[in-house]
Amino acid sequence: MPIKINTKQLKLLGKTLVYRKEGSSYWVYFPQKVGFHKFNKSGFGILLYLAKGMPDPELNKKLKESRKTQIFFDYLLKNDLIDRGKLERLNLVEMDKILIRGAKANEAKLLADLYKDEDQTEYWRVKKEAEKDFCEVKIGRRVAFFAEIDGKTVGAVQLVLDCNHKDHADGKNLTEIHHVKVHNNYLRQKIGTQLVGTVERLAKEKGFKKTTLGVDEDNLVAQKFWEKLGYKLLKVELGRTEEVKLFTLYKNL
C-alpha cells in the first residue's frame, strides 16, 4: 500500500514552503530549485539547519518556545543569516514522484533487477539471495518495500521481523533491516533515507524497540549513510571474508 503523505503549505515572506508529513518527519520544499529536505517535528528544524549562526540564545529560546516559525524566518532573513551555500547543497528531490510500496512475495526479481547494469557476478548472487529472502516474505517473517519513480523500481529494503539469529531479529523487541539498495542512477536523492524511514516506522508500529543491521567494514558509503540516519556500532563480527569484518549497527526506536 502506498504510504500516505500529507502536504501543507506555509507562506514565508511571499515564498511558499511546502511541507509534506511522513510519519513523525516532515519534508520541506524550497521552490528555488533546492527541492525537499527532511527535518523533524516542525518547520523550525529546517530554519535552524539553514541558519548561518545561532541567534542570541535568549531569542532562540523564546522563538523555540513560541514556535513562531515566521518570526524566526524573518529574523534570519533580516540579519542575513540564511546560509545560501547550504541551501544550494540540499539535494534536488522531486518527492512527488517517489512512491514507496509494499513488495509482493513473488517480486524477488525486481530486487535483482536493481543490479542489472552492474557487475554480472553480483547480479546473479543477488538474484539467488533475493529469491531466498522473498520466501521469508511469503511466510511473513520479513516484509519488503520498493521505491518507484514513474512505475520504475529504483530502490528496495527489507525488514526482518524474526529469524534464527535471535540477536538480530527476535520477533518481539529486535528487528533487522536488510538489503537496502538504491539503483546507481538514483543515488543521493534521499530514496535510501525514505526506504529506511518506512521500515523504521513499521517496526515501531509493530512494537519493536530496536533495529539492527550489518554493514561490511569496506562499505564506507553505507557506513556514512547509517551514521547520518543515527545508527551506532553494536559489535564487530566475522564478515564474508577473513579480511572484511562485519559491523553490526543498531538504533533504538
Ligand SMILES: CC(C)(COP(=O)(O)OP(=O)(O)OC[C@H]1O[C@@H](n2cnc3c(N)ncnc32)[C@H](O)[C@@H]1OP(=O)(O)O)[C@@H](O)C(=O)NCCC(=O)NCCS
Ligand atoms: C547506501 C545507499 C542505500 C544510500 O542510498 P541513497 O538514496 O543514495 O542515500 P540518501 O540520498 O538517502 O543519503 C542520505 C545520507 O547518507 C549519506 N550518504 C549517502 N551516500 C553517500 C555517499 N556516496 N558519500 C557520502 N555520504 C553519503 C549522506 O549523509 C546523505 O545525506 P546528504 O545527501 O544530505 O549528505 C546506496 O548508496 C546504495 O544502494 N548502496 C549500495 C548498496 C548498499 O551498500 N547498501 C547498504 C548495505 S548495509
